[in-house]
Amino acid sequence: MTLTHWIGIDYGSKTSGNTVICHHDGQVLQFYDADRRDADAFIIRFIEQVQSASIQHVFIDAPLSLPGVYSQQEGCTNFHYRQCDIALKAMSPMFLGGLTARAMELRQTLTQKHAISVYEVYPKAIALLELKNQYHKKLSKIDFPNLCNLLTAKYPDLHFNEYPRHQHQFDSLLAWLSGYRFIHHQHQIIGEPSEGQVII
Template sequence: MHIGIDYGARQAGTTVACFYLDGSWHLEQVEKKKDADQFLINVIESVSPSKIFIDAPLTLPEVYGKNKFSPDDDFHYRVCDRETGAMSPLFMGGLTARAIRLKTIWEYSGISVMETYPAQLINILSLKEFYKKDLIRFQEEFRTIHENLPSEFKNWHQADAFLAWFSGYRFSEGNNKTYGNTNEGTILV
């Protein structure tokens, strides 16, 4: 069993975990002013997934592992960011640091943690026309791709958590696409 996570600011109430367990969909969203990281630690502990697919940077550009730098080094983007059009992990600073910390905690517990990017999945599935514009129509269109969806997304954070879950589903079916390189970090969709 795997979980998809849309990861947000620590107390904004935008972090959502999505999983399918015992024949039911679960969209668990943290409350505003509650610690999103502790919320996720509690969800993961109670559900015990084998894999987590999270929409958050989990590595830094490769240059930061070097002892010497060159003028040609990319200090802002990883290869996977450039390939998908994702933001730089450095731009997201604290969120990136928090995500890397959670990845470390979960991997010490034996859970695989992989980075995903819902916006790139939308490009692959050709659903850009409705994404972040019309939630109901987006869900109707997605149902033509995958019939078994949560009954209703209450907001785009829940939809993105589902898309992170769906990237995990594609991975389990061997249908995912991988961006970047293993030395620096990859994004799976």
């Protein structure tokens, strides 16, 4: 599988413009910021483009399932968090509400209409794994070259024409990197298969 076969997505509210796709074009990693109209339509349009025809997998920073208690899964009693959320200290899919529903609908669309596999990732987890305390949620543009160089030292396939310009682009890179680790069998899996798992 080549580096062009998957994308990483930092997923935001529908009209915020904070959704970003990270994709390797065969030469370098590129970042594509959603417009403020419809982030989900933006993602689908990107995948339907001719140059994106080779995409087989999507790695998205958004919950793709609800706590198992809602589907009467044995042993699941928590109405707010899945086991993967607790392990990663992530936000509740229920608190995220509409974003979770949109992500689940988007996965269904991509899976059924485009035969694309969609996986849940959590950029903060891979950042803490690879960058330790150098990663935080108030990074500025001047931080990204150094952080990208640290990642490139471990993952030489990372090549940039331009470094990320803001946090959402950097988080989409981390989502893409989670995909890289998955494709190369270097990943970790957090959570239960029946309830929801996160790729790190």
